[in-house]
Amino acid sequence: MSRWQYFGKRLLLSVPVLVFGASITFLVIRAGPLDPVSAIIGPQGDPQAYNRIREQLGLNEPLWRQYIDYMVDLFTFQLGESWVVQPERDVYSLLASYAPRTIWLGFWSVLIAVFIGIPLGFYAGLNPNTFSDYLASFGGIVWRAMPNFWLAVILMSVLSQSQSLFGFSWQNWLYETNVTGPPPLPGDLVTLLTSPDHFFPALKKIAPAAIVLGSASMGNEMRIGRTAVLETVNSNFIETAKAKGVPPRSLVWKHIFRNALIPLVPIITGEAFLLIGGSVLVETVFNISGIGYLFFQGIQNGDMPLVGSLMFVFILLVVVINIVQDLLYTIIDPRVGYDGGA
Amino acid sequence: MSVTDDPEEATLLERIQDDPGPAMRWLAGALLLFALEAGAVVNFVTGLFGPGMELPTLLSRELIPNNGFQTPAGVWKETFLGLSPAVAWGIRVALVYVYAIVCTWWLWRGYLVFREHYRYADWTPRDDMIDRLRGHRWGQFGAVIVFAFVIMAMFAPALGPTTVERTIQDPYSYTVDYYDENGELANVTVGQANLGARSQGTPDQNVGVMQYDEYGRFHPFGTLPSGKDMFTFMAAGARVSLFIGLLSIGLSGFIAASFALLTAYYKGLVDLAVVITGDSIMSLPRLLFVMLLSVVLADTWIAGIYSGGLLLALIFAATGWPILWRAVRGPAFQIAEQEWIDAAKSFGQKPRITMQKHMAPYILGYLLVYSSMSLGGIIIGVAGLSFLGLGVSAPTPEWGRAIDIGQSYVTTTSWHISFIPGILIVLVVTAFNALGDGIRDAIDPQSEGGEGEGSEAVAAGGGGA
Numbered sequence: 001m002s003r004w005q006y007f008g009k010r011l012l013l014s015v016p017v018l019v020f021g022a023s024i025t026f027l028v029i030r031a032g033p034l035d036p037v038s039a040i041i042g043p044q045g046d047p048q049a050y051n052r053i054r055e056q057l058g059l060n061e062p063l064w065r066q067y068i069d070y071m072v073d074l075f076t077f078q079l080g081e082s083w084v085v086q087p088e089r090d091v092y093s094l095l096a097s098y099a100p101r102t103i104w105l106g107f108w109s110v111l112i113a114v115f116i117g118i119p120l121g122f123y124a125g126l127n128p129n130t131f132s133d134y135l136a137s138f139g140g141i142v143w144r145a146m147p148n149f150w151l152a153v154i155l156m157s158v159l160s161q162s163q164s165l166f167g168f169s170w171q172n173w174l175y176e177t178n179v180t181g182p183p184p185l186p187g188d189l190v191t192l193l194t195s196p197d198h199f200f201p202a203l204k205k206i207a208p209a210a211i212v213l214g215s216a217s218m219g220n221e222m223r224i225g226r227t228a229v230l231e232t233v234n235s236n237f238i239e240t241a242k243a244k245g246v247p248p249r250s251l252v253w254k255h256i257f258r259n260a261l262i263p264l265v266p267i268i269t270g271e272a273f274l275l276i277g278g279s280v281l282v283e284t285v286f287n288i289s290g291i292g293y294l295f296f297q298g299i300q301n302g303d304m305p306l307v308g309s310l311m312f313v314f315i316l317l318v319v320v321i322n323i324v325q326d327l328l329y330t331i332i333d334p335r336v337g338y339d340g341g342a
Numbered sequence: 343m344s345v346t347d348d349p350e351e352a353t354l355l356e357r358i359q360d361d362p363g364p365a366m367r368w369l370a371g372a373l374l375l376f377a378l379e380a381g382a383v384v385n386f387v388t389g390l391f392g393p394g395m396e397l398p399t400l401l402s403r404e405l406i407p408n409n410g411f412q413t414p415a416g417v418w419k420e421t422f423l424g425l426s427p428a429v430a431w432g433i434r435v436a437l438v439y440v441y442a443i444v445c446t447w448w449l450w451r452g453y454l455v456f457r458e459h460y461r462y463a464d465w466t467p468r469d470d471m472i473d474r475l476r477g478h479r480w481g482q483f484g485a486v487i488v489f490a491f492v493i494m495a496m497f498a499p500a501l502g503p504t505t506v507e508r509t510i511q512d513p514y515s516y517t518v519d520y521y522d523e524n525g526e527l528a529n530v531t532v533g534q535a536n537l538g539a540r541s542q543g544t545p546d547q548n549v550g551v552m553q554y555d556e557y558g559r560f561h562p563f564g565t566l567p568s569g570k571d572m573f574t575f576m577a578a579g580a581r582v583s584l585f586i587g588l589l590s591i592g593l594s595g596f597i598a599a600s601f602a603l604l605t606a607y608y609k610g611l612v613d614l615a616v617v618i619t620g621d622s623i624m625s626l627p628r629l630l631f632v633m634l635l636s637v638v639l640a641d642t643w644i645a646g647i648y649s650g651g652l653l654l655a656l657i658f659a660a661t662g663w664p665i666l667w668r669a670v671r672g673p674a675f676q677i678a679e680q681e682w683i684d685a686a687k688s689f690g691q692k693p694r695i696t697m698q699k700h701m702a703p704y705i706l707g708y709l710l711v712y713s714s715m716s717l718g719g720i721i722i723g724v725a726g727l728s729f730l731g732l733g734v735s736a737p738t739p740e741w742g743r744a745i746d747i748g749q750s751y752v753t754t755t756s757w758h759i760s761f762i763p764g765i766l767i768v769l770v771v772t773a774f775n776a777l778g779d780g781i782r783d784a785i786d787p788q789s790e791g792g793e794g795e796g797s798e799a800v801a802a803g804g805g806g807a
Contacts (some may be wrong), residue, residue, distance in 0.1 A: 013617075013618070013621075016618045016622070017618060017621045017622045017625055018625075020618060020619065020622035021622045021625050021626055024622065024623070025626070026632075028634060028635060028638055029634070029638065030633075032638040032639065033638065033639070033642065034637075034638050034639055043458065051776075141380060141772060141775065141776075142772055144775075145722075145723045145767075145768050145771035145772040145775060146764075147725055147726060147742075147745075147764065147767050147770050148726070148746050148767075149725075149726050149729045149742075149745065150725075150760070150763075150764035150767065151764075153745060153749050153760055153763070153764075154752055154760070154764065157749075157750075157752035157753045158752070158753060160751040160753075164753075167751060176369075231415060261523060262696065273627060273628070276627040276630065277627045277628055277629030277630055278629070280629065280630060280633065280730070281629075281726055281729065281730065288659075292630075295630060296633070296730070299633055299634050299635060299637045307634065311626070311630070311631075311634070314626070314627050314630065315625045315626060318625045318626075318627065319625055322625075
């Protein structure tokens with residue numbers, strides 16, 4: 001099977017996954033006892049208004065009718081309007097105003113985790129069974145087991161009291177920022193990336209939340225990086241390279257490093273799951289009004305279209321990331337079979 | 343005097359009848375150990391049908407009471423042997439753990455007795471697994487912490503310095519005695535005493551770790567901002583977490599194993615259907631979907647059982663089985679390729695029997711490994727939900743809620759409220775992961791850092807909570 005056939009098969013398989021995922025979401029929010037109408041008119045609303053709004057929202061239609069409308073809307077990317085959280089506002093415009101903060105947060109949490117976790121893991125793997133290896137491994141294991149929300153609470157409190165605790169003020173360090181609250185993102189990407197006055201405060205603001213959100217993946221990357229390096233170091237081709245007289249520097253960088261990266265690919269892409277899920281808790285603690293926070297608000301207020309559409313976006317994201325991961329895998333490691341598992 | 347002629351055919355019962363000595367001796371010890379705690383079991387069972395029957399029990403708070411009051415002369419009254427409440431409580435905790443350790447040791451002895459006297463084979467592969475586990479320090483560390491956690495959950499009512507009912511659910515129906523400033527013996531409701539024992543983050547409004555409040559009550563983990571004893575809260579919370587974790591892992595493990603066996607045996611269309619179903623469920627962000635479900639189903643009758651604990655367990659089971667199934671699918675497919683499966687098929691054995699007898703035992707070990715690792719993730723997930731105010735509803739204690747309650751006191755003198763539950767979660771989750779590592783190395787010494795790492799990482803992460 002060629003790479004493109006494999007790719008086609010992967011795409012084809014993702015269609016039922018999408019349909020099924022969206023259907024499960026529909027089943028939960030529409031067929032369940034969720035009641036957006038009483039959330040809109042409040043507990044004391046009179047029954048007439050209640051019925052009128054129900055009629056307007058199309059909730060009196062038979063369920064199969066609602067299902068078809070819902071699926072057609074989603075798959076033509078008409079994400080609808082919010083009903084309760086921000087009534088009559090387009091989900092797209094909500095996404096446009098909430099998503100950048102979450103993307104900024106996710107971007108840095110992946111980057112920080114990758115740039116701390118992988119080097120530490122590789123270092124531990126290259127110096128196995130030394131004190132620093134044990135320290136790094138143990139740190140990784142504990143770091144991985146830490147609940148994000150707890151770490152967030154502790155970090156937030158310590159940083160906001162850093163003046164009285166350590167005599168060092170995090171808030172006034174370099175740029176003046178609060179510990180909590182959304183990051184100060186300018187309107188367009190170019191300003192953010194080119195002007196240091198915008199870039200650094202936004203980075204400093206998001207850093208604690210990003211470290212927390214990346215913590216679990218960082219521990220994973222470290223552990224798996226370590227075992228991958230250990231496995232590669234002990235493999236035959238390294239022996240051969242050593243016997244051939246390859247200098248140590250090129251041995252580490254060219255032969256060990258590149259091969260040890262392979263098992264890390266699914267971990268890095270798998271972070272997407274953790275980020276989407278963890279964003280709710282971290283955004284709640286740090287008071288960042290991002291997608292996770294929006295989703296949580298939507299659930300609590302019974303905002304059906306908002307929740308359904310956001311869920312669909314998440315599923316789409318996960319499916320796309322999975323396909324990209326499989327493709328990356330086949331490119332990086334040609335030994336991976338195209339017909340191994342669906 | 344053997345019942346059947348062929349010793350290989352004799353059942354365990356027949357083998358014991360042949361040589362009853364060691365088994366009887368072991369059974370006598372087990373009965374003795376059980377008799378010490380029989381009262382608790384009777385109380386629990388009768389409690390299901392009405393008010394529980396009270397019988398004297400070794401590890402009860404009635405036998406070793408730690409609630410008393412101090413006379414102005416400094417003498418403790420009503421506590422165990424007139425000791426201070428801290429010491430009395432310490433003795434009770436020590437006794438509970440000694441009892442639990444002795445019980446576990448006795449079970450282990452039972453296995454050894456079976457191995458020595460009643461097992462037909464001199465050696466089985468399982469012996470090697472146990473030997474490998476014996477040399478696995480990291481796995482043993484995990485086992486010890488998991489053991490401590492399970493005992494904490496099982497003996498929660500006896501371990502706490504006071505009961506959930508007295509201090510958390512119904513504090514105004516119980517009273518405590520104490521000597522007031524005038525040296526008079528006074529009586530006050532627990533609710534009122536709690537008001538005086540609050541931990542509010544200031545040095546004069548705080549009852550910290552291992553401190554007494556002004557009513558002579560001892561608080562090993564300090565108090566909550568409402569003045570309720572935190573150790574009692576944590577012990578009861580451990581029970582809820584363990585219940586949800588075990589039930590959901592049990593259910594999802596069962597689903598995962600059944601699907602893995604079915605798909606490995608029949609392959610083809612069955613496999614494709616389960617792959618698509620599993621992938622669809624896995625493509626939903628787990629934590630968010632669990633949140634959605636727990637909000638949507640919050641008003642149904644099932645959410646009323648065990649303060650929503652049962653519902654959460656079911657939700658976690660329904661969303662968690664694909665992860666476990668992914669982990670055992672590979673091994674199940676490998677087994678299905680073996681010759682003995684072919685032989686069983688052509689022999690005309692029923693598919694169900696083949697799966698049960700010849701395939702299931704091989705994937706059980708893997709299932710155990712991944713279950714142990716996902717259990718930590720579920721504990722974190724449940725705590726995360728109650729941190730947000732979802733899931734297990736108040737007043738039933740849950741660790742995540744303690745973290746939420748203590749949020750604003752982290753950098754004050756009342757740091758213990760948020761800090762201790764977090765540390766305990768880290769410990770317990772690390773321990774479950776370590777135990778999983780140990781079991782994996784024991785059943786499959788070659789696997790160290792094998793292909794399963796990816797799904798293992800997902801399983802242990804708790805979906806980002």
